[in-house]
Amino acid sequence: MQMQEKPSSSLSSKWVVTYSSKFQFFLKMRRFFIQHKKPTKKQPLPLPLPYDFNVHVINNDNDLLEVKAEETEEVMQGKSDGGDRADGAVLQRAVKELLFGKWAEKENAAKEIKRLASENVKMRKSLGELGVIPPLVAMVDSDVVSRRLLAVQALNHLSDGTFTNKALILEAGILSKLPLNIEELDEQLRHDFALLLLSISSLFNTQFSFNQSTLFSFLLNILQSNSTTENSKEVCLGTLYNLSTVLENSGPLISFRVVDILLSLLSSSRETISEQALATLGNLVVTFMGKKALEDSAMMPESLIDILTWEDRPKCQELSAYILMILAHQSSKQRDKMAKSGIVHTLLEVALLGSPLAQKRALKLLQWFKDERQVRVGPHSGPQTRFIAPGSPMTEGETSEGKRLMKKMVQQSLYKNMEVITRRANATGETTKLKSLVISSSSKSLPY
DSSP states (O other), X not given: OOOOOOOOHHHHHHHBOSSOHHHHHHHHHHHHHHHTXXXXXXXXXXXXXXXXXXXXXEOTTOXXXXXXXXXXXXXXXXXXXXXXXXXXHHHHHHHHHHXXXXXHHHHHHHHHHHHHHTTOHHHHHHXXXXXXXXXXXXXTXXXXXXXXXXXXXXXXXXXXXXXXHHHHHHHTTGGGGSOSOXXXXXXXXXXXXXHHHHHHGGGGGTTOOXXXXXXXXXXXXXXXXXXXXXXXXXXXXXXXXXXXXXXXXXXXXXXXXXXXXXXXXXXXXXXXXXXXXXXXXXXXXXXXXXXHHHHHOTTTTHHHHHHTTOTTOHHHHHHHHHHHHHHHTTOHHHHHHHHHTTHHHHHHHHHHHSOHHHHHHHHHHHHHHHHHHHOOOOSSOSOOOOOOOTTOSSOHHHHHHHHHHHHHHHHHHHHHHHHHHHHHTTOOSOHHHHHHHHTOOOOSSOOO
C-alpha cells in the first residue's frame, strides 16, 4: 500500500496551526459575515472567508485536514452597499489587529472599535461575538495611560445596552485590573473606571461571582479622596446603591466602614449625592449589622435630624425620616436619644411644611413619642390596662387623674409649638386641623 505523502516541513511551518487562535478568528469572521449578509435577488452563494488562504489543522488522529477559502468581491451585503462594505472592511481589519497586531496596531484598532461600538446595540453585540472584549480588558492593565484610557472607554461603549457583553467583561477579569492606588489615576480615567463599574453593577445581584474586596476598596477610596470630583462620586454612589440592594453584600460593605463614609457625604452641596447616600443607608438599615452600625455611629442621630430641616430637598427629608423610623421602631433607647437631640420640634415642622410622604412619616414618629410620654406600651396596638405599683399610697382615681393631667400638658405643649410654627409659616386657620393630626392615634407598624 502506497503511503500518503506527508506535507513538507516548510508547508507545515507556513500553514499548519494546531487549534490556533487565528483559525478561530477567521471562523468567527465567516460566521459574522454570513449572519449579516442581506438577501439579494440572485441565488445567494455561500459567503467565503474574506482572505485567500489555506489552513491545515491536525486532529487527535494526526490526520491532515485542509480548509480552503478564496476571496470574492461580495464579502458583505452586495455591490450597492458601498458604505456597509467599507464598515465591514474596517471592522474586519480592526478585529484582526486587536487580536494579532502589535501595540500600535492594537491602539488604532481600539479606536475603531470604540467608534463602531457607539453606533448601535447590534454592532456592540457583534463585536462581543468576535472576541474583542478579552484583549481590551488585557489592555486595561497596560502601563501606558493613554492606552488604558482608550481600552476603558471602548469597554464602556461595548457594555451599553447588552447583558452579554457585561458578562463577558466581568468574566474577562476587569475587577482584577482595578488599580490599588487611585491617586495615580487622572480624573478622566478615574471617572471612566467608575462609569464602567456602574454599567456592570447590574450583574452583582445575579449569580455572578466577583472580587468584593477589590471592588469595595476601589469605590470607597474614590469616595474618600479629596481630589475626586462630584461627578465621579455620584457615579460611585450609584454602584454602591446597586450593591446594597443585595442583602448578602451588606456585611462586607459595613466591614469596610461604608456607613461612616455615607454619613459624611450627606452634607454634600449636590442634592443627588445626598439622596444616593441616604438611599444606600436605607437599604443597609433594614439589616441587623446595618442598623447596629448606624446606632453606634457618632454622627447619629444629629445628622439625620438636621436633614429633616432641608425644606428645599424633599426627597432627602423623606429618606431621612424613613431611616429614623427604622431606628426608632420598638427601641425606646433610640427614641430617648432622638428626643434629647431635639427631634420633636423638627418633626412638628416637617408635619406642617414637608412633602406629603415626609408629613406621614413625621406624624408616625410623633405618635410614638407621644405614646412614650403618656405610658409605656408594648410593640402592639390594643387596649391597655392600668398598672398600680404595690404599696403605692395613691389611689386608682388619683393615678387616673395624674395621667389625665399629663396628657393634657403634652397636648398643650404640642399645640403651642404648632402655633409658633404656624406663625412662622404665615399660615392661618390650620392650627386646629394640625392639632388633630398630631394627637390622632395610629398603629405601630411601618406603612410608609
